[in-house]
């Protein structure tokens with residue numbers, strides 16, 4: 001693992017959990033930013049939806065040892081490893097078993113989340129009923145195709 005405390009490059013993004021026991025950095029453009037309204041994301045985050053930054057797994061450097069809780073999609077059986085800090089409980093990363101080349105970074109853990117432009121919303125039919133659709137984002141009833 002490379003030194004996460006080194007000065008990040010121009011495009012690098014860094015992030016961490018609430019207590020700082022787990023941190024990460026990546027130096028690539030995210031492949032996509034996707035909002036997820038699925039029931040597991042709502043429950044795991046305690047929020048109405050998660051803001052997911054899809055990053056090439058090989059580009060993500062993790063410092064610390066997050067714990068993991070695996071969920072099984074209620075409707076499609078898809079496996080997700082939901083990584084969180086064992087000290088403070090912050091949800092930080094998700095691994096999609098069908099896309100092992102990706103890591104999903106929870107945008108709220110970024111040190112600087114500016115400039116993110118979500119392009120899609122998944123599990124739209126589970127969205128809380130006060131959320132208005134946006135013309136700027138594609139909507140999918142389940143996982144993105």
Ligand SMILES: [Zn+2]
Pocket residue numbers: 017018019020021022085086087088089090
């Ligand atoms: Zn923590």
Ligand SMILES: [Zn+2]
Pocket residue numbers: 036037038039040041042050123
């Ligand atoms: Zn979800």
